[in-house]
Amino acid sequence: MRYTPHRPxxxxxxxxxIGVSSIDDLFKDIPEQLKExxxxxxxxxxxxMTEKELSFYMDNLAxxxxxxxxxVSFMGAGVYPHYVPSVVDTISSRGEFYTAxxxxxxxxxxxxxxxSFEWQTYIARLTGMDVANASMYDAxxxxxxxxxxxxxxxxxxxxxxxxxxxxHPEIKxxxxxxxxxxxxxIEEIRYDKETGRIDVEHLKDLVDEDTLAVIVQSPNFxxxxxxxxxxxxxxxxxxxxxxxxxxxxxxxxxxxxxxYYGADxxxxxxxxxxxxxxxxxxxxxxxxxxxxxxxxxxxxxxxxTTDVEGTRGYVLTLQTRExxxxxxxxxxxxxxxxFLMALRATVYMALLGRTGFKKLAYVNYKIAHYAKEKLxxxxxxxxxxxxxxxxxxxxxxxxxxxxxxxxxxxxxxxxGVPLHRFFxxxxxxxxxxxxxxxxxxxxIDGLASHLLEVIKNG
Amino acid sequence: MADKILEYxxxxxxxxxxxxxEVDDPIGDDFSVDVPEELxxxxxxxxxxxxxxxxxxxxxxxxLNFSVDTGFYPLGSCTMKYNPxxxxxxxxxxxxxxxxxxxxxxxxxxxLAVMYHLSELLQEITGMDAISLHPAAGAHGELTGxxxxxxxFRHKGETQRHIAIIPDSAHGxxxxxxxxxxxxxxxxxxxxxxxxxxxxxxxxxxxxxDEIAIIMLTNPNTLGVFEENILEIAELIHxxxxxxxxxxxxxxxxxxxxxPGDMGFDIVHLNLHKTFSAPHGxxxxxSGPIGVKEHLKDFLPVPTVIYDEESGMFKLNYDIPxxxxxxxxxxxxxxxxxxxxMYIISLGGEGLRQVGRLAxxxxxxxxxxxxxxxxxxxGELYKHEFVATGKVLKDQGVKTLDIAKRLIDxxxxxxxxxxxxxxxxxxxxxxxxxxxxxxLDMYAAALETIFREAHENPEMLHSAPNNAPIGRLDDVKAxxxxxxxxxxxx
Numbered sequence: 001m002r003y004t005p006h007r008p009x010x011x012x013x014x015x016x017x018i019g020v021s022s023i024d025d026l027f028k029d030i031p032e033q034l035k036e037x038x039x040x041x042x043x044x045x046x047x048x049m050t051e052k053e054l055s056f057y058m059d060n061l062a063x064x065x066x067x068x069x070x071x072v073s074f075m076g077a078g079v080y081p082h083y084v085p086s087v088v089d090t091i092s093s094r095g096e097f098y099t100a101x102x103x104x105x106x107x108x109x110x111x112x113x114x115x116s117f118e119w120q121t122y123i124a125r126l127t128g129m130d131v132a133n134a135s136m137y138d139a140x141x142x143x144x145x146x147x148x149x150x151x152x153x154x155x156x157x158x159x160x161x162x163x164x165x166x167x168h169p170e171i172k173x174x175x176x177x178x179x180x181x182x183x184x185x186i187e188e189i190r191y192d193k194e195t196g197r198i199d200v201e202h203l204k205d206l207v208d209e210d211t212l213a214v215i216v217q218s219p220n221f222x223x224x225x226x227x228x229x230x231x232x233x234x235x236x237x238x239x240x241x242x243x244x245x246x247x248x249x250x251x252x253x254x255x256x257x258x259x260y261y262g263a264d265x266x267x268x269x270x271x272x273x274x275x276x277x278x279x280x281x282x283x284x285x286x287x288x289x290x291x292x293x294x295x296x297x298x299x300x301x302x303x304x305t306t307d308v309e310g311t312r313g314y315v316l317t318l319q320t321r322e323x324x325x326x327x328x329x330x331x332x333x334x335x336x337x338x339f340l341m342a343l344r345a346t347v348y349m350a351l352l353g354r355t356g357f358k359k360l361a362y363v364n365y366k367i368a369h370y371a372k373e374k375l376x377x378x379x380x381x382x383x384x385x386x387x388x389x390x391x392x393x394x395x396x397x398x399x400x401x402x403x404x405x406x407x408x409x410x411x412x413x414x415x416g417v418p419l420h421r422f423f424x425x426x427x428x429x430x431x432x433x434x435x436x437x438x439x440x441x442x443x444i445d446g447l448a449s450h451l452l453e454v455i456k457n458g
Numbered sequence: 459m460a461d462k463i464l465e466y467x468x469x470x471x472x473x474x475x476x477x478x479x480e481v482d483d484p485i486g487d488d489f490s491v492d493v494p495e496e497l498x499x500x501x502x503x504x505x506x507x508x509x510x511x512x513x514x515x516x517x518x519x520x521x522l523n524f525s526v527d528t529g530f531y532p533l534g535s536c537t538m539k540y541n542p543x544x545x546x547x548x549x550x551x552x553x554x555x556x557x558x559x560x561x562x563x564x565x566x567x568x569x570l571a572v573m574y575h576l577s578e579l580l581q582e583i584t585g586m587d588a589i590s591l592h593p594a595a596g597a598h599g600e601l602t603g604x605x606x607x608x609x610x611f612r613h614k615g616e617t618q619r620h621i622a623i624i625p626d627s628a629h630g631x632x633x634x635x636x637x638x639x640x641x642x643x644x645x646x647x648x649x650x651x652x653x654x655x656x657x658x659x660x661x662x663x664x665x666x667x668d669e670i671a672i673i674m675l676t677n678p679n680t681l682g683v684f685e686e687n688i689l690e691i692a693e694l695i696h697x698x699x700x701x702x703x704x705x706x707x708x709x710x711x712x713x714x715x716x717x718p719g720d721m722g723f724d725i726v727h728l729n730l731h732k733t734f735s736a737p738h739g740x741x742x743x744x745s746g747p748i749g750v751k752e753h754l755k756d757f758l759p760v761p762t763v764i765y766d767e768e769s770g771m772f773k774l775n776y777d778i779p780x781x782x783x784x785x786x787x788x789x790x791x792x793x794x795x796x797x798x799x800m801y802i803i804s805l806g807g808e809g810l811r812q813v814g815r816l817a818x819x820x821x822x823x824x825x826x827x828x829x830x831x832x833x834x835x836x837g838e839l840y841k842h843e844f845v846a847t848g849k850v851l852k853d854q855g856v857k858t859l860d861i862a863k864r865l866i867d868x869x870x871x872x873x874x875x876x877x878x879x880x881x882x883x884x885x886x887x888x889x890x891x892x893x894x895x896x897x898l899d900m901y902a903a904a905l906e907t908i909f910r911e912a913h914e915n916p917e918m919l920h921s922a923p924n925n926a927p928i929g930r931l932d933d934v935k936a937x938x939x940x941x942x943x944x945x946x947x948x
Contacts, residue, residue, distance in 0.1 A: 003540050003542065006816060023816075033720075064566075066561070140786045170787045255498065256499050304936065
């Protein structure tokens with residue numbers, strides 16, 4: 001392929017205008033030794049392909065994957081595959097959206113800016129918060145940025161972050177990386193082995209005047225909906241900020257959002273809202289907060305204004321927080337975010353509306369509870385946690401979860417995510433199972449019957 | 459708030475017919491379950507809008523956007539080249555899009571092959587020894603790179619190294635990323651050629667010596683000028699035990715002609731959405747892979763992708779001895795990687811060299827035409843871009859902002875403006891290699907017209923744009939009457 005449209009005679013004409021005799025003359029400023037090495041290295045790269053050749057080549061590579069339509073998958077653990085309506089693909093494949101850049105020139109970017117304003121409103125409403133930014137990379141980096149924000153709000157005077165042990169293990173890892181240079185101490189709240197919820201008494205013991213924030217994920221990594229009311233109260237008693245994380249925001253179509261309980265910052269990922277699982281990325285992080293903290297937010301923010309004629313329009317606003325103005329003193333270094341995925345989520349929420357979104361949330365809840373009942377009926381299978389859940393739950397099997405996974409994968413079923421992957425041998429028999437509207441009743445019955453079979457055969 | 463609107467907000471369309479989206483219940487009525495009262499949400503304040511109106515609303519909004527697919531978009535430092543459609547087509551294939559990050563490696567060999575081969579290709583293209591595809595964007599790659607530098611020095615027990623040297627022409631992300639990794643930023647000034655002032659740099663190096671951790675450079679720099687002393691800079695910084703960081707935002711200007719690894723850089727980040735033609739998506743998703751030299755390999759974030767000879771399989775690798783850890787959840791922005799992989803293999807080595815060569819030809823040609831009206835204070839040869847100044851219209855009371863807004867009326871996108879900070883009234887123009895001579899001529903002609911208008915009718919420029927979907931927007935009002943979400947009561 002090539003995408004350079006120059007005719008040879010045009011190149012000659014351009015060189016004459018510049019006043020040089022060859023393209024090589026334009027690279028006189030680069031040391032010879034660098035040019036030689038580069039030439040050698042690039043000559044060793046492969047020969048070009050036509051579009052047809054590329055298409056066939058990629059088709060073969062694609063065949064090396066088993067996608068989620070070829071298997072029946074009950075994997076969640078942060079990425080929950082949902083049905084993506086055609087409207088979403090239709091809108092997001094418009095070149096006007098996906099081949100634009102960050103809307104620096106507002107008058108030429110009203111489409112993107114208008115959508116971002118809608119997304120900010122949707123996210124604020126979904127999470128029960130006042131304001132939201134124009135998006136983040138993902139829930140992991142968004143959670144870390146929320147802690148940076150909390151550090152700014154406390155003016156660096158507090159140095160401890162308390163996190164739920166039931167937070168997604170990969171978010172914990174991201175926090176560890178981001179907070180190391182700050183020297184922030186991270187402590188974990190134990191979880192109650194009965195309910196699968198954080199131990200609120202332990203939170204009470206941990207939180208003190210040096211605590212800058214408490215981070216709780218709900219539904220948590222085990223699928224359990226946390227008791228956020230008490231957690232927020234305890235956090236606020238010591239003047240710390242409550243950061244809520246959610247990886248399946250569809251749940252907020254059914255359950256009260258963290259904002260309702262008084263969270264200070266809500267972060268999460270909308271990969272499940274109109275986006276594809278995409279092998280884990282790109283999803284789209286979000287960050288919502290209270291109005292009073294708006295100037296401490298990281299990332300792009302779109303605001304409403306008018307033009308010279310009084311016509312309503314949208315612009316990037318409060319840019320003095322950002323790196324291109326504040327440089328080393330910026331609230332974050334983020335510039336590109338995940339606009340296109342935020343657009344998809346916005347169109348998705350618009351299409352479903354309150355009626356569709358609420359119903360879909362309930363259907364997800366119902367399918368998961370049906371699945372839980374089916375699996376629990378199998379002898380030897382336990383549902384170890386009594387806490388309420390949304391569309392994901394943990395089971396304890398009489399055999400190794402990996403053993404079950406391997407047997408069922410061979411039959412075209414991913415029964416869930418074995419938890420030893422994250423927590424080691426103590427969780428050898430634990431499996432995390434997620435269900436969504438993509439599953440039929442037969443899929444769930446099939447999961448139960450295959451599981452019964454594998455257990456019977458040991 | 460406003461008398462007139464360009465387009466309704468989706469929230470204002472509530473009640474315009476019923477929501478038509480249908481959700482089925484696959485379990486049926488034989489099974490029922492209640493939701494605990496105390497958990498249940500009462501109200502979800504989303505509008506209900508019929509499908510046809512949703513489609514019209516967002517289609518109309520798309521038409522209010524300028525984009526590469528609608529016209530010439532020479533936004534400096536952003537490399538707004540054409541985005542091939544085959545890439546979008548393949549990336550929407552379920553066999554790539556419908557993959558779960560926790561699937562067993564053996565079931566996603568196609569995806570892992572893409573990641574493995576892309577890493578190898580980027581290694582060759584940059585001249586580095588190892589690549590991580592993990593970071594989500596250029597700035598995220600920068601942050602990863604500065605964290606690696608920090609971890610490396612801590613591992614070596616050189617915790618006294620707290621200085622990051624950054625030129626005054628650098629992207630704002632450089633100092634921001636350095637600060638996030640705990641470094642103190644020292645700015646080095648540019649000389650009259652727009653390059654790092656070697657005397658000033660020697661002074662800084664002499665003064666701080668082993669307190670220096672990194673120097674962060676963009677080469678070609680944001681003026682579009684190649685740092686001719688790069689090999690000497692490398693020697694100087696390495697001489698005091700510091701590392702060289704390469705901001706890859708401007709790689710398009712030397713693609714195939716010089717490699718950061720050969721220049722002496724220890725850490726490199728790339729912007730796949732710039733040089734390697736993944737679309738910018740209206741502001742993301744991007745992808746910001748980083749490359750490092752051998753001595754920093756053990757500090758890369760997890761996971762990377764390896765090829766296991768024994769099983770003949772590609773695998774995710776979490777076993778990196780001194781890894782800085784994770785910078786995000788899951789592996790990478792996979793679908794973005796996929797597009798850049800297709801770009802690289804379909805152009806081939808020679809095609810990529812042509813990209814660099816013709817991008818530079820286009821920049822120099824447009825510069826030659828533009829500088830007749832708007833001088834270019836720095837550089838004689840340009841790489842991917844050049845920076846002109848609008849200050850020649852000062853006497854006419856015309857600012858660079860006016861020039862930019864007026865360009866919109868000509869059906870082209872304005873350049874990056876007021877950046878880099880060392881050029882007053884800056885117009886930073888990066889045409890890229892995918893533009894025809896005709897488009898460059900039209901752009902130069904538009905700037906010439908604006909130059910004339912500034913002398914004849916400057917008032918008209920102050921009110922520009924006049925043919926855009928909307929007139930000039932009031933940024934100050936947006937801050938003063940801050941409104942970032944829609945509320946019903948108005």
